[in-house]
Amino acid sequence: MNSNYTVGVLGGGQLGRMLVEAAHNLNIKVAILDSENAPAKQINLIANDVHVTGSFANASDVRKLAANADVITYEIEHVDTKVLEELEEETPYIPNTQWKRIQPSWQTVRRIQDKYAQKQHLAQHGIPTADSKAVGTTSPHGLRDIALELGGLPIMLKARTQAYDGRGNYPVMALSDIEPALQALGDRPLYAERWAPFRKELAVMVVKTQQEAGGNWEESTLAYPAVETIHEDSICKLVYAPPRETSIKIQNQARELARKAVSSFPGTGVFGVELFLLENDTLLINEIAPRPHNSGHYTIEACHMSQYEAHLRAVLPNLAGTIKPRATELTVNAACMLNILGGPAPDSHELLVNAALNTPGAKLHIYGKGPGKPGRKMGHITMTGSSHSEIEQLMHPLVVVADAIRAHRSSTATSDSDISSTAADLLRRNPTPPVKPLLAVVMGSDTDLATLRPGLELLDKIPIPYLVTITSAHRTPQHMLNFGKAAASRGFKAIVAAAGGAAHLPGMMASETTVPVIGCPVKASSMDGLDSLFAIVQMPRGIPVATVGIANSTNAILLAARIIGTSEPRVAEWLANHLQQMDDENMAKAARLEDQGWKDYKKLDQPMPLSFK
Known part of the structure; x- marks a missing residue:
């Protein structure tokens, strides 16, 4: 082509x-x-x-x-x-x-170059962003007045132009910070921004394929998945796609907000949109870049089409129309990107490069910048997998090496052995985190544990990390609802819920989560567990709960394993071996029965029955 x-x-x-x-x-x-x-x-x-x-x-x-x-x-x-x-x-x-x-339009770039003008533009188009004021004077008194107009300290003082990777920002936490902030950022136009108490930084790469500004954002833009970005020293360190412990609802809201913001600018191409997720779960646009972005590197390995291919297609008249909606979606369950930054010596970053070369699944990108400088982006590493927990098992030692390089960044007398020693010490103090559970086994009361025990004993043989806990639909209803709401973002892929009597737990859990719920009826003191079975199986339309036989926790666990096995090869392999083992055992029994005859046959796992005279 x-x-x-x-x-x-x-x-x-x-x-x-x-x-x-x-x-x-x-x-x-x-x-x-x-x-x-x-x-x-x-x-x-x-x-x-x-x-x-x-x-x-x-x-x-x-x-x-x-x-x-x-x-x-x-x-x-x-x-x-x-x-x-x-x-x-x-x-x-x-x-x-x-x-x-x-492409994109020079008008777009000019407006985005001036970050205060960018904020004004977003506000004029109804895009939520932090309130800001131009700093018309560099006197401390003037900035104090502006801070009061913005609701008081703290505020963020920012350079309007020539600022990136956090350079040109200065947090003003108290009155004593005003003069140092003005000295640090002086001699260029400034603006002050209301402090945004975010709990997480997100980013969305948006592809704009139509030249006009405004119009229908759903027709003119496509969005890559929302990602979580981790910054240190005002430089992006890690990117997680999708964001960890963030609901699908918030992720979709971030994508929609980013698309609306980008659609307001003329021209085509890929735009990087940075957002703040506030403590109350609302979103603010922080900044927009009219080009591919550091937070979108993961798309090379993790999406149908990388942000770079999308940008090239979007700026060309004969290819912009070839970017279809699914092109921006993930092809993996999870991805993580780690920036490789320069250290104290020109080749310090090579320690991280070598560690990545020895890590299975690590995709290495080196930028060809020559000798490294402290904090300079020299490359990046991407890891993909079935879950963030799986990725973190492999990525954590690499993050530790990056942390060790950062710890020595300002020391020119540091050797590679010093950095390696620091990395080993950091890993001892901060070991690789345990694998996060993929299966939750919940019960309304500890009396239900007897019913679950056979299934849990089998679960110990299956390569599925799991959590067992108590959360009652009647005694701790809010805890139970919160557990269900957070289940997907915590990485659970199935939930087994045991309940007896009224047996509301599985159904109530299913009403709050997109994770498949499997109900295990508990045989109570009355009705032989039929009440529990009927309560679980007779769910209203729209809230499905899978149900196994009364007290059959073994089948509940095996069904959960089959669900999880659709995306976890090791679990699928265990299930295939388990089925083969049952097949082999049954065929062996058939052979013995045919060989011995029914009168002399005995089950190998049971004693011979007593003789009756």
Whole structure:
């Protein structure tokens, strides 16, 4: 496939490098404007005749790139938008099309470059974001007044331009922080932002395929899954897809909000949207990047289409329409991305690279930046799996190495052995976390444990991490409801609920969760457990509960294992072996019966019956 167009990219860092990798697979020619040996140019020698050596902030260099490309896009937003405006006035469209040459629009980039203007734009379009005020004076008194207008301290003081990876932000927690904040961020336009007491940072990559702003966001945009981002030193450290212990409802709200925000900007391409999840479960847009984003690296291994391929398709007139809704969905249950950052020595990050090379399933991306510098992004590692718990088992030792490099980042006298020693000490103090349970076995009372015991004894033989607990539908109803609401986000894939008498527990649990619930009727002191069986099996339409025979906890556990085994190969393998073992045992019994005859046959697991005279 040949797009017949050359894509010019302003910037040739790690994002440009991964754009080039995606372009190779699509046979798209890419021209890069950046320094001579920029990471993107290193792997794109085929396009050497169209590359430009220079700066994406220099007007004459941008014009040289425009002469070599049909479409211009970005891997960094700190570009000269004035020359882009001039280029659009001179030649707005690709010849013989109504497709703008600059995607996303220079107007979008200009608005996003000024973070305060970006916030104003979002507010004008009804997109929730933290209240903010322009700082018109650099005097402490002026900032104190602005803080009062925003509801008082704390506030976040931010640079309006030339800020990224947390650089250009200063938290003002008390009056004594005002002067240091102004000194740290002085000599550039500033704005103050109301403090957002978030409990989690989320991000959503959004693909915009229509050039116009506004309109129907559902038609003009697609969203990748919401992800959780972990930051240290104002730099993204880890990304979890999907976000851990976050409800599907909140994830979908984040995707919808991100799509609405991006749809308000003109132009096509991939946008990175950062969000705050507040303590009351509401969402605020923090910032938007008009390009692929660090929080979307995981899409290379974990989605049908990477953010880089999506960006290339979205900016081209003949490919934007080929991005279909399912293209942005996960192909795995879970993914995690860890940034590789530079340490105290030029090669300190190689310790993490080598650790990743020796970790099964670790997908390594090195950016070709040469010697490392403290905190510089040198690469990333992606891990995919059936659950975050499974991934964390393998990723945790790598995170520990990253933490050890960070601990020595400011010490130029540090050796590799010092970092390795610190990593070993950190791992001793913070060992790999246990595997999180995939199966919950709950009961209304400890008297139900006798019924569950045979199934739990079998469960110990199955490779399923599990939790056994008590949560009564009548004695602790709120606890039971909370357990059900959180079950999916905690990673449970099935719930076995034992109950007797009125037996409300399985049904009430099922009413609060999307996780399959299997009811195990307990034989009570009256009605031989029929009341429990009928209470569990006769659920109203819309709230299904699987039900096994009275007191048959073995079947309840095996059914749960079959559910979990659809996504856990080790469990599926155990079940296949279990079925084969039953087959072998039964065939052996049949052979003995045929050989011995029914009069002399005896079961091997029971004593011979008494003789009757």
